[in-house]
Amino acid sequence: MQEIKTTVTHNIKRDSIITGFESLLFERDYNGNLWIGSWNQSPILYRIDGNQITRFEFPIGFYLASDNPFDSNSVLYFRDDRFFSLPSPKLANPSPYQILNLVNYTYVIFANTSGRKQIHRWNGTNWEILNFDLDFQNLYNLKSIGNDRILVTEGNSEVAYILDQNGKVISEFTPSGAPMKAKINSKRIFLYSDSKLEVRNSDGELISLLDLYDEAMKAYFGSYLEFIDIFIQNESNLVLLLKERNKKPAKKHLLNFNLDTLTLTPHSLNEKLTADLNLLQFEIDNSGDYWFKIYGNHYSESFITFNAELTT
Numbered sequence: 001m002q003e004i005k006t007t008v009t010h011n012i013k014r015d016s017i018i019t020g021f022e023s024l025l026f027e028r029d030y031n032g033n034l035w036i037g038s039w040n041q042s043p044i045l046y047r048i049d050g051n052q053i054t055r056f057e058f059p060i061g062f063y064l065a066s067d068n069p070f071d072s073n074s075v076l077y078f079r080d081d082r083f084f085s086l087p088s089p090k091l092a093n094p095s096p097y098q099i100l101n102l103v104n105y106t107y108v109i110f111a112n113t114s115g116r117k118q119i120h121r122w123n124g125t126n127w128e129i130l131n132f133d134l135d136f137q138n139l140y141n142l143k144s145i146g147n148d149r150i151l152v153t154e155g156n157s158e159v160a161y162i163l164d165q166n167g168k169v170i171s172e173f174t175p176s177g178a179p180m181k182a183k184i185n186s187k188r189i190f191l192y193s194d195s196k197l198e199v200r201n202s203d204g205e206l207i208s209l210l211d212l213y214d215e216a217m218k219a220y221f222g223s224y225l226e227f228i229d230i231f232i233q234n235e236s237n238l239v240l241l242l243k244e245r246n247k248k249p250a251k252k253h254l255l256n257f258n259l260d261t262l263t264l265t266p267h268s269l270n271e272k273l274t275a276d277l278n279l280l281q282f283e284i285d286n287s288g289d290y291w292f293k294i295y296g297n298h299y300s301e302s303f304i305t306f307n308a309e310l311t312t
Contacts (some may be wrong), residue, residue: 004058004083006090012053017046019302026303030144032286037305047192050286056083075108075122076103088128089120092203098142102150105165109139119152119167130167141182145202151189155179160191173204185232188259194226197240199259202256208262212242225253229281236260239267249275268311269294277304 018038025037025045034048045056047075062076075086075096086106087289088094091113100107106122107130114141140155145162149170153160162170176198180191188207189200196224212225213218223243231239237256245249252275254267269290273279278295285291286306296302 002064002085004085006059006083007055007057009055009057010052010214012055014053014305017053017303018044019300024293024301026272026281026291029281034285034291035284048291050288058083059176075099075106077106086122097139099151100142100144102144102165103147107142107150109142123150129161132163132167132169134161134169136159140179143184144184144185145184145189149202151182151184153178153180153182161206162202163190164290171204173200173206176209183230183232185235187235190230190238192227192230194245195224197227197230198254208259210257210262223247223251228252228279231282231284233284239284240264241279243279251275252279254279269306272306272310 017036019036021038025035027035029035032050036046039045043058043062045058047054047056054185075088075094076083077086077099078084079101089110091110091112093110095111097109097116104124108120108122109116110118110120117136118275119136120127120128120132120140121140129193136152136154137250139152140153141153145151146215148165150163151160151163153175156178158174159172160175161172164170175191176196177193177301180193180196183190184234187199187202189202189204190290191198191200194212194215199207199209201207202269212227218224225242226245228241228243230241236259238259240253240255240257242253242255252273254273256265256269257263259267273292277292279292279295280295280301283291290306290311292304292306294302294304
């Protein structure tokens with residue numbers, strides 16, 4: 001394990017974030033920090049913690065791909081305000097598809113064909129392949145549930161698994177479709193596709209299902225809707241970003257979804273999202289500001305933001 005010496009700059013202005021590239025990294029970590037990744041000669045990662053924006057600039061020779069930065073011989077991960085490099089296992093394509101840090105282990109799905117059938121684990125000294133009796137073909141999600149369990153889904157299989165840290169199956173369940181995106185808090189698992197949102201407990205048992213293609217939903221909104229993204233606000237509330245299906249431009253909806261009463265209400269920013277905005281993702285930072293990733297001209301991606309004051 002080796003620390004990567006990055007150039008760190010604190011208190012970056014929001015309008016100084018470099019965008020305009022294809023496939024900008026945009027992720028929220030388990031501490032609520034937002035990460036934005038862009039690159040020119042070397043990758044630049046921005047961390048938005050709610051108080052300030054910090055820029056980490058990597059040496060030339062590193063690249064951004066999938067959800068994580070990497071070079072041809074190492075896996076990078078962030079811990080204790082520093083980036084570290086691990087030697088990659090010997091694979092034809094060692095670029096990581098997903099990385100999960102969980103307690104004392106680092107779990108990686110690599111992007112090459114054989115890697116998407118295996119979960120590698122760094123135990124602090126070397127790489128090992130988790131051994132279990134599951135025949136993965138196209139690994140898709142690798143998410144932590146608390147500090148001791150892992151949610152695993154595949155891109156073309158309607159079976160999901162909850163594993164312990166050693167790969168032992170704790171439970172399995174059947175989502176309503178595949179692939180489904182996943183977001184998790186301490187008590188619940190949220191799986192969503194274009195049309196369905198599943199709310200499950202930490203054991204994978206289904207609690208509720210929201211089907212946007214339900215005729216009652218169509219009658220109320222006037223057309224079929226599809227999910228763009230969701231945000232877990234607290235234990236009882238989600239914020240849903242939806243769009244009209246098969247329409248250009250497509251009307252957008254930003255809705256509050258109460259998990260206790262299963263009711264939908266318009267969000268205070270709902271009217272500010274115009275149909276011409278090609279929205280890809282959204283997150284809320286630790287200060288309450290809203291960040292929307294948008295797709296623009298020439299295959300480029302950038303952001304629009306709304307201050308927390310507009311939501312009160």
